[in-house]
Amino acid sequence: MDRRFMTVLGVSLVFALMVSAVFYQMTARSGTAKRAEPTDQKDLVVTTRPLGVGVMIKTADVKVVKIAGSAFPKGGFSKIEDVLDRPVISNMLLEEAILEGRLAAKGSGLGLAPTIPVGMRAVTVRVNDIAGVAGFVLPGMRVDVLVTGHPPTSEGDMTSTVLQNMLVLSAGTTIQPDARGQAIQAPSVTMLATPEQAELLTLAGNDGKIQLVLRNSSDEGMEKTEGRVVSELYGNRRAPKPVEAPTFVPRAPAAPKPVAAVLPPPAPVVPAPAPVIAPPPPPDQVVMIRGTQRTVETLPSKAN
Secondary structure (H helix, E strand, C coil): CCHHHHHHHHHHHHHHHHHHHHHHHHHHHHHHHHHHCHHHEEEEEEECCCECCCCECCHHHEEEEEEEHHHCCCCECCCHHHCCCCEECCCECCCCECEHHHECCCCCCCCCHHHCCCCCEEEEEECCCCCCHHHCCCCCCEEEEEEEECCCCCCCCEEEEEEEEEEEEEEEEEEEECCCCCEEEEEEEEEEECHHHHHHHHHHHHHCEEEEEEECCCCCCCCCCCCEEHHHHHCCCCCCCCCCCCCCCCCCCCCCCCCCCCCCCCCCCCCCCCCCCCCCCCCCEEEEEECCEEEEEECCCCCC
């Protein structure tokens, strides 16, 4: 047999053995990885479609996928039964993992009820396409509420800003009957409000026309406006507000203060007058005239 042929055959066998050994090692490693894979994976519940706020989760809305145990998110679920019949309180995308913080407790209510904070109210007002900012009002946006009506103290219609920085919970259309009882689509917007704001919003919807104004969600400022009347549209200035004269309210007479009794001062002590000693009586005198001479003689006292 040819020696050259034997050499080529031997080299070929060596290369064949080396290639076989490499493929065997690769196959063994792949099999080991496949056998270790199930022990390192966990079940995770994800969505089968986008879920909006207020949606009650049903079986068709979720599915279970396998992920690595190290990638399992905190607050995730492994069983579909743990998420069924629980309302969504935060929007979720397609095939997004369902987390505990995005769901309300089971039995907490339907729709928007679980998303309303304690002490707040969800108020729905009916608007038209223009008042709803032509469909640009979406959940999570902030709006100001303007109302146009005829106040009792004004000669014409007036527009004023009644509420500012209101959070929109939902926006869409509802089916309502018209005057003939037929169903029509009525655009509506639901906003989060305090009880006092809910009263103003309801009154504005019943007494006037509502207009929503979009604002930047990061703008927290509250502007003070005086409102605008119809006459200002035609260049007329608004009449100044009359200054009310102060009302005089007579005061009730004050109660008399008690007066303490004032005693008269004691009379001054006047010393007794000294006794007056009567002067002695004048002595008896006799006038004697002798010719041109006149003499006076004193008679002796009777006591002597």
